[in-house]
Amino acid sequence: MSLAMTQVLTLLKEHHLLKTVTGTAPNEAFAAVTYDSRQVKPKTLFFCKGNFKPSYLTSAKKAGATAYVSETAYPEGTGLTAIIVSDVQKAMALLGAAFYDYPQNELFIVAFTGTKGKTTSAYFTHAILQHATNGKTGLFSTIDRVLGPRPGDRFKSHLTTPESLDLFRDMRTAVTNGMTHLVMEVSSQAYKKNRVYGLTFDVGIFLNISPDHVGPNEHPTFADYLHCKEQLLVNSRKCIINAETDHFQDVYYAAKTSTQPENVYLYGRQGSVKDIVVDVTFNNQEETLHESDFVVTGASEKGTALGMAGAYTLHLPGDYNESNAVSAAMAATLAGAKPAEIKQALVDVHVPGRMEMIDTPNHGTIYIDYAHNYASMKALLSFLRQQTDAGRVIVVVGSTGDKGVSRRKGFGQALSEEANVAILTTDDPGFEDPRKIAQEIDAHIDHDRVSVQYVMDRSQAIRTAIEMSRADDIVVLAGKGEDAYQKINGVDTPYATDVTVAKNVVKELS
Numbered sequence: 341m342s343l344a345m346t347q348v349l350t351l352l353k354e355h356h357l358l359k360t361v362t363g364t365a366p367n368e369a370f371a372a373v374t375y376d377s378r379q380v381k382p383k384t385l386f387f388c389k390g391n392f393k394p395s396y397l398t399s400a401k402k403a404g405a406t407a408y409v410s411e412t413a414y415p416e417g418t419g420l421t422a423i424i425v426s427d428v429q430k431a432m433a434l435l436g437a438a439f440y441d442y443p444q445n446e447l448f449i450v451a452f453t454g455t456k457g458k459t460t461s462a463y464f465t466h467a468i469l470q471h472a473t474n475g476k477t478g479l480f481s482t483i484d485r486v487l488g489p490r491p492g493d494r495f496k497s498h499l500t501t502p503e504s505l506d507l508f509r510d511m512r513t514a515v516t517n518g519m520t521h522l523v524m525e526v527s528s529q530a531y532k533k534n535r536v537y538g539l540t541f542d543v544g545i546f547l548n549i550s551p552d553h554v555g556p557n558e559h560p561t562f563a564d565y566l567h568c569k570e571q572l573l574v575n576s577r578k579c580i581i582n583a584e585t586d587h588f589q590d591v592y593y594a595a596k597t598s599t600q601p602e603n604v605y606l607y608g609r610q611g612s613v614k615d616i617v618v619d620v621t622f623n624n625q626e627e628t629l630h631e632s633d634f635v636v637t638g639a640s641e642k643g644t645a646l647g648m649a650g651a652y653t654l655h656l657p658g659d660y661n662e663s664n665a666v667s668a669a670m671a672a673t674l675a676g677a678k679p680a681e682i683k684q685a686l687v688d689v690h691v692p693g694r695m696e697m698i699d700t701p702n703h704g705t706i707y708i709d710y711a712h713n714y715a716s717m718k719a720l721l722s723f724l725r726q727q728t729d730a731g732r733v734i735v736v737v738g739s740t741g742d743k744g745v746s747r748r749k750g751f752g753q754a755l756s757e758e759a760n761v762a763i764l765t766t767d768d769p770g771f772e773d774p775r776k777i778a779q780e781i782d783a784h785i786d787h788d789r790v791s792v793q794y795v796m797d798r799s800q801a802i803r804t805a806i807e808m809s810r811a812d813d814i815v816v817l818a819g820k821g822e823d824a825y826q827k828i829n830g831v832d833t834p835y836a837t838d839v840t841v842a843k844n845v846v847k848e849l850s
């Protein structure tokens with residue numbers, strides 16, 4: 341991979357990003373691109389972005405960078421070519437795509453956005469397309485990135501949507517490894533920070549939106565959050581929209597600004613959307629705590645033409661997971677999958693930390709789930725409550741520190757509406773006091789309906805919940821999924837995972 345200076349300047353000029361350039365050498369070319377001084381090699385084009393310190397540029401220069409792209413010129417960069425731009429994140433995305441030689445042109449890309457269900461739906465779609473493409477589908481999810489067929493091609497993700505340079509690098513690796521398709525999650529932050537600037541997706545799916553991610557390090561307002569999410573549809577060739585989403589009209593309008601209506605597909609649960617003509621509907625046939633059977637119907641000419649009508653079984657409980665599965669099936673169909681491949685994948689699929697279930701001989705049934713805001717907690721608990729006749733719903737939950745402060749009120753509300761017992765505990769407290777966070781959740785709990793305990797050691801909280809449960813109770817371990825750490829004072833402190841802790845307790849008790 342390489343990039344010539346002439347190409348850099350042409351691209352930046354074409355996109356009206358170039359402000360000034362000083363010290364260009366004739367025929368200058370780059371052998372590497374990075375935004376991290378610790379990764380610099382000789383002939384690197386270095387990007388100064390975010391919470392950048394000028395000393396990083398000094399380090400980059402020492403390590404062999406020959407030019408830097410930045411919104412400000414730095415004295416520490418004297419001797420390097422200084423490419424000053426109006427938006428470094430956009431510049432980075434454009435130049436990253438060029439450096440890695442536009443890998444997106446060699447992949448069919450399906451991208452999901454939504455407040456809830458991105459990871460689950462991406463996993464479903466990936467599972468279907470793995471069948472359809474004979475193992476040639478990559479995955480960029482919050483949990484992990486899959487760039488090829490070997491175990492070494494799968495690694496943990498740091499961000500839901502990677503920085504643009506990492507994104508294009510990983511796409512290129514996926515192509516080199518023989519991948520023809522890619523399923524990815526696109527967070528609102530990805531658009532806010534221009535990580536996917538310039539990228540057009542083959543299919544973009546909008547799952548839902550609810551209040552979340554508004555705060556100092558994320559979005560200033562809900563309107564900004566919605567706007568960023570809508571950009572996925574503006575930048576997709578074909579769009580799929582959940583007609584049940586809040587702000588549907590805004591979202592549909594955004595899709596139609598750049599996509600012909602015949603390439604916009606709407607879906608919804610039968611009877612749940614009024615005044616909207618959907619293309620695909622689905623209807624539950626049977627739902628248990630283990631799986632659900634549902635039927636998909638083409639509700640318009642366009643929806644029928646997809647050819648995916650029929651009965652499906654999903655081996656993951658939760659009525660909202662049926663909706664996720666339908667979005668995945670539609671996206672996979674547009675990517676070339678057949679109903680038989682969809683059916684097989686939905687039976688086999690496993691999504692780590694989402695609705696994992698542990699049966700106990702004498703205590704309640706335990707669910708480990710990643711629910712970590714009002715919408716997901718409400719969806720999860722109301723589903724489980726409908727499934728249990730006599731038993732109690734016992735929930736172990738905390739809320740993250742330093743971000744998502746509104747989630748604390750949301751948890752209090754959802755617990756008041758659906759739970760019998762809340763064990764408040766620790767969940768990635770960051771630089772905050774976990775007990776204080778728990779008190780903020782507690783302030784919104786209706787104590788006439790819910791009995792509350794504070795057990796700040798998360799493993800101990802899980803033990804308390806399981807020990808107190810009776811056979812017909814449901815125990816929910818919420819918010820951490822399969823996270824194997826707790827973020828405490830800036831350090832990822834190892835944690836055994838909710839699943840492991842729960843399994844150990846169950847073993848001891850049986």
Ligand SMILES: CC(=O)N[C@H]1[C@@H](OP(=O)(O)OP(=O)(O)OC[C@H]2O[C@@H](n3ccc(=O)[nH]c3=O)[C@H](O)[C@@H]2O)O[C@H](CO)[C@@H](O)[C@@H]1O[C@H](C)C(=O)N[C@@H](C)C(=O)N[C@H](CCC(=O)O)C(=O)O
Binds near residue numbers: 377378388503530557
């Ligand atoms: C607000 C935001 O987008 N922050 C991201 C951003 O931070 P930043 O650019 O300020 O980077 P930084 O780590 O502070 O460092 C500044 C720069 O100095 C460089 N550096 C640093 C040290 C050094 O020795 N040398 C050096 O050159 C760094 O590489 C970086 O380029 O770039 C970093 C990677 O370069 C990300 O890790 C970081 O995400 C933070 C950790 C984060 O938590 N982001 C969240 C809000 C996020 O993006 N979440 C969404 C999901 C949200 C959802 O669920 O919808 C996501 O897509 O993951």
Ligand SMILES: Nc1ncnc2c1ncn2[C@@H]1O[C@H](COP(=O)(O)OP(=O)(O)OP(=O)(O)O)[C@@H](O)[C@H]1O
Binds near residue numbers: 455717
């Ligand atoms: N369609 C949905 N509607 C409401 N809640 C959902 C939906 N899908 C999943 N959930 C709930 O949200 C939790 C997180 O799901 P998932 O990881 O798939 O979403 P996500 O969009 O990737 O979330 P995040 O952005 O927080 O990583 C699940 O564990 C479940 O409790």
